[in-house]
Amino acid sequence: MSRKISILVIVALITVINAKSLKKNPKIIIVGAGLSGLSAAVRLIENGYDDILILEAENRIGGRIHSVKFSDGFVDLGGQWVHGEKNNSVYEMVDGKYDFGETGFDNYYPTFMQSDGATLDQEMCQKLGDSAFKILFSSYDEMSKFQGSVDEFFKSAFKKEALRAKADYSLTNEMIDFYEKEMNIWNGSMTWKDLSAPLHCISGHNAGIQHLTWKRDGFKKFIDFLIQDNQEVLDKIMLNKKVVNIQWTKNYENKLPIVTTADGYKYFADHIIFTGSLGVLKDQHRTLFSPQLPITLRRAIENMGYGVIGKVFLEFDQSFWPINEKNWVAYGFLWTKEDMKELKGTKREWLLDVQAFAKVDAFPNVLEALLAGRHMKEFETIPDEQIIDDTMWLLEKFLQKQLPRPNSMTRTKWLTNPNYMGSYSFNSVNAWKFNISTKDLQETLFNLKKKPEILFAGEHTDELYSSNAHGAVNSGYRAADELLKYYL
Structure with missing residues (x-):
């Protein structure tokens, strides 16, 4: 009996020695x-x-x-928001230790503007926006069975909803273009023809506020x-x-x-x-x-x-947008067919990828442009001065008035940086x-x-x-x- 115990002890010692040699501090790069x-x-x-x-x-x-340092704080050229509060390792790590801000993007509607300066029926635009979000984020049962792209699924469903709402044909197409940009920004895609409809349904979504900000800290x-x-x-x-x-x-x-x-x-x-x-x-x-x-x-x-999104931050002496209106978050740009055709082939064609100009939490004098699509490489190679000229031309065209020139500007260049070659992945x-x-x-x-x-x-x-x-x-x-x- 004692001999059997001795053998067991020896085996145990060998096991411990082997475990210790395995758990030497390995070199990890x-x-x-x-x-x-x-x-x-x-x-x-x-x-x-x-x-x-x-x-x-x-x-x-x-x-x-x-x-990056900008205005009187830091703005984010990369990741900007904390998306959700539940099962979010970023949020959970700082919960209770940091007072987040909020952009107000959740369930928001921009002030829709049309490129020819025409006054839009905001109520109709918001009604169509409700339909768009329902199709994109609440129709998962139907979308999961659809074998094609998000583009195909959305257009078919949205046109039916627009007919029910008795929306103008031109407005319907302008809103389709707007929500393609929404999905390209959301996913970093060049076109939503590349986005898989059934895989879109399984993307993780964390409950809670989706656009929590780091205020001036970045x-x-x-x-x-x-x-x-x-x-x-x-x-x-x-x-x-x-x-x-x-x-x-x-x-x-x-x-x-x-x-x-x-x-x-x-x-x-x-x-x-x-x-x-x-x-x-x-x-x-x-x-x-x-x-x-x-x-x-x-x-x-x-x-x-794998794709890319772009951002342009503009700082002004004072705001010319309705900063004191609690529910105002952005100008959303709808292009008429004629204006879109006129811009194509010019040096400003890249502006067709700009979806909106939005306020920036904790920066009352800063506007942020969000863009994604086919012209991202072109956007990243344009000189800074032209970026300022072009974005101001865009704002003045849609707002139909002369605006002050910004004091400063910063922008992204993720696609042309060989160490990243884009922003993030998509299905x-x-x-x-x-x-x-x-x-x-x-x-x-x-x-x-x-x-x-x-x-x-x-x-x-x-x-x-x-x-x-x-x-x-x-x-x-x-x-x-x-x-x-x-x-x-």
């Missing part, structure tokens, strides 16, 4: 210091793993959270909350370190993955968490990984949607066609010993909340937890 990369690092540090190096291509942290304020108890994460970040190749050991047992940066340095690691954008993966995955990624992962990268028609989901973008790469060598995170990999900041946070936690599970 995180590619990207955006929300997903920072979240992964924080989770690992909290669990005692501190041999971490974060390689960031930009000269700043935050990724697509980019708050979304960068969240990073303070994220790392407040783990400030050492900042010491692990190397800026201006663009990763150009990741060599993983698919067919080897005793080699370590190698990360090569643009300056020629090579870094060895036990594990790599890659948080680069889906845009970067689409453009560079063939040269970024050696050997090539598995075919399933490549198919997911190439067929999942495309091709994703539906090839039965691809965000979960397919999570595929971990293992070596022959089943050690997870490369793990993928980023908003595009989150099953429920892709395209959202809290989706990025969730994805960083998921990747870190996979490593923790491997060692524990």
Whole structure:
């Protein structure tokens, strides 16, 4: 009996020794210091793993959270709002510790303006707006069975509603154009013909207010909350370190993955968490990984949607919009067929992608233009002075009066930045066609010993909340937890 106990003790000791050798502090490289990369690092540090190096291509942290000094505070060129309060990791982290603002966009209607200056029936516009939102966000049972695009589903249903409402034919088409821009901004798509109707239905939606703001602090304020108890994460970040190749050991047992940066340095690691954008993966995955990624992962990268939205912030000496009206949130632009035709082919054609100019919470003298669509690359290459000239021309055309020139302007350039190549992901028609989901973008790469060598995170990999900041946070936690599970 004592001999059997001794054997059990020896086996137990060997198991403990092996577990301890496995749980040596592994070298972990995180590619990207955006929300997903920072979240992964924080989770690992909290669990005692501190041999971490974060390689960031930009000269700043935050990724697509980019708050810039403007007026008397910070405005957000990237993530701007906290979308929902329930099951939202961003909101829950700061709930009770921060006094959010609110833009007022939830269930809002802009003041609809027409390009020829004609007075619009706002009641009819709002009635059509009710129909549009019902079709897009409350018709999930019907939409889930529809095999085509959001464009096809919406137009068919909306035209029937417009007929019931006895809406003018021209107004109906102008509103269709307006809500295409709404969906392009919502998803970052170039056209809503690319948006899958059935996959649109399964996008995660968090209950609560959808446009909570960080007031004058900008979304960068969240990073303070994220790392407040783990400030050492900042010491692990190397800026201006663009990763150009990741060599993983698919067919080897005793080699370590190698990360090569643009300056020629090579870094060895036990594990790599890659948080680069889906845009970067689409453009560079063939040269970024050696050997090539598995075919399933490549198919997911190439067929999942990824796009861009644009913003222009204008600051004036004083507001010329109805800032004191409690329910006023934006001017919504409806283009007549004639005015649209006249603008096409000119240097100002990009303005057709501007959906609205909206107020900015906590900035009474700032207006924000939101745009998305076919002209985004053109928009990002236009000089700043022309952006100011063109947007003021647009406002004066729709408001039918001369306006003061802004004191300052700032704008986005996500598509032409090689470190992002866009804003966020969306569920495309091709994703539906090839039965691809965000979960397919999570595929971990293992070596022959089943050690997870490369793990993928980023908003595009989150099953429920892709395209959202809290989706990025969730994805960083998921990747870190996979490593923790491997060692524990």
